[in-house]
Amino acid sequence: MTTTAGSAERLPPALRTEALEQLLTERGLIDPKAMNGLITTYETNIGPLNGAKVVARAWTDPEYRRRLLDDGTAAIKELGFGGFQGEHIVVVGNTATTHHVVVCTLCSCYPWPVLGLPPSWYKDPAYRARVVKEPRAVLSEMGLELADDVRITVHDSTSEVRWLVLPEQPPGTEHLTEEELVPLVTRDAMVGVAKVAAP
């Protein structure tokens, strides 16, 4: 029996992944070691902990905060983060009356060097479709209620500009050290769909 690509039955992506990996490996077109390296990098080395370090530094060092909001790419590079999907990072700061939230309506662009690969809600069609049209309703569904006087700005990341939200430091944490603040900072707060809670 000969089967063509247009056959009616769609095979599951897990099986097609295995098939493609085998075909390319046999021909020497990919190196399984390089594949494993990429997977490990994004599973363990590059993730929201990087961004949390940036935020905690900004909360404890006013000069760093100024540099971060002025030239995010350079300030983030000071902490050793940059590269693919983070060539040009712009940081916007949330305040009591200003709230920033980030989306990519065309795909799921995301600042990988500081946040890792995007979470499922960020890639979800409902988020991509709706947050540019009714952000207050979307944030409410995600568990973030904003006061009526808070001005919302949505950033649609359609080019290679990558946006990072500098969340507000929770009240009562002013005495904490940078190291103590890092674990409080969540990925969701750095995209703008949550606030950082005090411990």
Add this chain to the structure above:
Amino acid sequence: MDGVADMGGAPGWGSVHPPRQDEPVFSEPWEGRAFALAILSNRASGGNLDSFRHALERLDRAHYIDDGYYGRWLNAGELRLLDSAVLAAGAVDARARNLRGEHVEEPPVPEPAKPDYAPTAEGTLRCLDTAPAFVVGERVRARDMSPAGHTRLPRYVRGRVGVVDVIQPAGVLPDSNAHFLGENPQYVYSVRFDSHDLWGADAEPFELTVDMFESYLETPS
């Protein structure tokens, strides 16, 4: 290109899902392998970031939505390999069937026809020795265009007037680079729109910025 990938403002997607704090990077092992394969197979096919995004943009609804995020990456990677004739049509399907015990004849390996493409520098940022055409604070209109090929101009801002908020560094123009027709680097502008200008008088009050390449913009009459 107007496809399912351009989702801004599209109706019918239902409720958003609240974040899960314990969500793994890859929910199943194949997702991590599909992620890495997509990146590496795009390279193997002689592609670039923009041609990969254009492959995503060309997927039909089933290949884009039903297979999930990493499924769509896998499908776009395979499409790039087909474009460059690194793989024959049906090769992945046939191998997958053989993997599950069927006996399927696999198509012969074709003669690859990779694009003749070499970036002028690393990454996507480029330096221009010309000045930006628009200044901060200037009113600009997103062109009302619907190109057949790749574009990063979302449908929901086409024809709408906003104000230049930030002039970002120049970058490779995806519309030409995706088709290997040159980098054509241009300034990128973060343009600020009022929600009511996008969605009408009854819209929630908020502002929105969209990053747009210079050729996407014109002076409103």
